[in-house]
Amino acid sequence: xxxxxxxxxxxxxxxxxxxxxxxxxxxxxxxxxxxxxxxxxxxxxxxxxxxxxxxxxxxxxxxxxxxxxxxxxxxxxxxxxxxxxxxxxxxxxxxxxxxxxxxxxxxxxxxxxxxxxxxxxxxxxxxxxxxxxxxxxxxxxxxxxxxxxxxxxxxxxxxxxxxxxxxxxxxxxxxxxxxxxxxxxxxxxxxxxxxxxxxxxxxxxxxxxxxxxxxxxxxxxxxxxxxxxxxxxxxxxxxxxxxxxxxxxxxxxxxxxxxxxxxxxxxxxxxxxxxxxxxxxxxxxxxxxxxxxxxxxxxxxxxxxxxxxxxxxxxxxxxxxxxxxxxxxxxxxxxxxxxxxxxxxxxxxxxxxxxxxxxxxxxxxxxxxxxxxxxxxxxxxxxxxxxxxxxxxxxxxxxxxxxxxxxxxxxxxxxxxxxxxxxxxxxxxxxxxxxxxxxxxxxxxxxxxxxxxxxxxxxxx
Ligand SMILES: Cc1cc2nc3c(=O)[nH]c(=O)nc-3n(C[C@H](O)[C@H](O)[C@H](O)COP(=O)(O)OP(=O)(O)OC[C@H]3O[C@@H](n4cnc5c(N)ncnc54)[C@H](O)[C@@H]3O)c2cc1C
Numbered sequence: 093x094x095x096x097x098x099x100x101x102x103x104x105x106x107x108x109x110x111x112x113x114x115x116x117x118x119x120x121x122x123x124x125x126x127x128x129x130x131x132x133x134x135x136x137x138x139x140x141x142x143x144x145x146x147x148x149x150x151x152x153x154x155x156x157x158x159x160x161x162x163x164x165x166x167x168x169x170x171x172x173x174x175x176x177x178x179x180x181x182x183x184x185x186x187x188x189x190x191x192x193x194x195x196x197x198x199x200x201x202x203x204x205x206x207x208x209x210x211x212x213x214x215x216x217x218x219x220x221x222x223x224x225x226x227x228x229x230x231x232x233x234x235x236x237x238x239x240x241x242x243x244x245x246x247x248x249x250x251x252x253x254x255x256x257x258x259x260x261x262x263x264x265x266x267x268x269x270x271x272x273x274x275x276x277x278x279x280x281x282x283x284x285x286x287x288x289x290x291x292x293x294x295x296x297x298x299x300x301x302x303x304x305x306x307x308x309x310x311x312x313x314x315x316x317x318x319x320x321x322x323x324x325x326x327x328x329x330x331x332x333x334x335x336x337x338x339x340x341x342x343x344x345x346x347x348x349x350x351x352x353x354x355x356x357x358x359x360x361x362x363x364x365x366x367x368x369x370x371x372x373x374x375x376x377x378x379x380x381x382x383x384x385x386x387x388x389x390x391x392x393x394x395x396x397x398x399x400x401x402x403x404x405x406x407x408x409x410x411x412x413x414x415x416x417x418x419x420x421x422x423x424x425x426x427x428x429x430x431x432x433x434x435x436x437x438x439x440x441x442x443x444x445x446x447x448x449x450x451x452x453x454x455x456x457x458x459x460x461x462x463x464x465x466x467x468x469x470x471x472x473x474x475x476x477x478x479x480x481x482x483x484x485x486x487x488x489x490x491x492x493x494x495x496x497x498x499x500x501x502x503x504x505x506x507x508x509x510x511x512x513x514x515x516x517x518x519x520x521x522x523x524x525x526x527x528x529x530x531x532x533x534x535x536x537x538x539x540x541x542x543x544x545x546x547x548x549x550x551x552x553x
Pocket of ligand 1: 103104105106107108109126127128129130131132133134135136138139140141143205206207208232233234235252273360364395396397398403404405406408
């Protein structure tokens with residue numbers, strides 16, 4: 093009979109891996125987890141958490157400015173980058189400690205090393221050379237940012253990994269990309285007073301989001317003084333006497349102190365030994381899995397960004413949890429990848445659940461759209477130019493709200509709550525009978541009565 097050292101070996105101590113390890117151990121499994129960098133993974137160490145701390149930092153300038161309209165005199169303000177980075181690092185250290193302690197408390201053995209697959213049940217620990225035999229292997233190795241597309245001088249750019257450790261605040265920064273990470277960092281640096289140029293090859297930011305949201309964010313960013321270079325690419329980077337000279341596809345040259353490339357992420361599957369067991373990754377390097385996160389090899393599962401399904405922390409956590417329930421808890425569990433509430437921590441913030449207008453028209457055909465854009469109450473006295481956008485997309489046949497789109501203060505917090513209603517299948521009538529909370533911006537979500545005229549779906553075929 094084959095002997096195993098452990099019931100489960102998890103490769104990768106990030107959001108998905110840590111959750112799976114802890115839940116499996118709670119079910120009584122003997123579990124080991126290997127992490128080659130820092131426990132907590134991308135989200136805790138160099139993703140969601142440090143980014144959100146920087147977003148908070150970036151918003152104080154607006155607050156100081158707004159205070160004057162309410163009678164406050166704010167003395168001279170100044171910002172110290174080194175303090176922010178030091179305090180951010182302290183918080184990340186604290187969180188990493190909590191993650192480690194939680195694993196230990198659950199009885200999971202943590203190995204600080206890179207680990208690779210040797211066969212369907214064997215893991216090679218690179219630091220010690222040890223071989224561990226595991227009944228099950230969970231691959232939760234996440235993804236890494238890439239400096240793509242390759243351009244001459246591309247190595248002068250940095251990725252989101254390095255941006256958290258810059259020694260000084262770039263006075264002038266170019267952010268390349270139009271996805272949420274690019275948009276968020278552009279907002280952070282603009283808020284901190286850097287001169288920001290956002291270069292994106294598309295004609296609008298945030299591909300895949302509702303068009304009204306994309307337009308509204310573009311306008312808001314332009315108003316905040318971010319130089320938007322849309323339908324533009326960077327063709328080369330060169331060292332210049334006073335920084336980095338970025339040549340753009342329109343022939344212009346912009347000199348900046350840093351170029352942050354946020355154009356994409358790739359699963360960490362290189363050199364992982366997958367080919368030894370016959371697992372073939374897809375064109376971006378992701379591991380194909382079934383609805384239970386099982387690969388073609390029955391003893392090997394994969395969760396989180398390495399599977400490139402929906403690359404968000406709560407999804408990696410759910411997939412890790414579902415894996416443990418399925419394999420060790422005798423509760424086969426599938427993660428629903430539809431209807432995921434999500435936020436973009438741009439300033440202004442964005443919160444979304446469900447379909448955008450165009451997508452809803454394709455899926456449901458006949459839809460009603462309710463939308464409103466207004467100046468938030470606070471801005472009337474502060475003199476701020478910000479706008480709030482709220483939009484509901486309703487399936488006419490069932491009256492169900494199939495999309496909620498919010499841009500404005502605390503949109504991430506709002507969409508978490510609106511998300512409960514939408515997940516429960518709330519109808520527009522349910523929204524309407526919900527009493528407004530006054531005076532709030534969110535009350536608009538339950539007081540919009542008249543749909544805007546939308547074009548009829550175009551018959552296809
Ligand atoms: C800048 C940024 C901001 C983000 N903001 C948000 C946000 O606001 N909200 C949100 O939901 N998501 C956000 N994300 C995405 C989120 O961080 C990821 O979806 C999530 O961390 C994925 O979890 P995971 O477990 O799949 O992988 P990870 O958390 O990446 O964990 C994988 C771990 O495996 C380790 N590893 C890799 N290979 C090996 C190996 N061979 N041996 C041992 N260890 C290995 C890595 O070091 C890493 O620690 C953000 C990401 C980035 C980059």
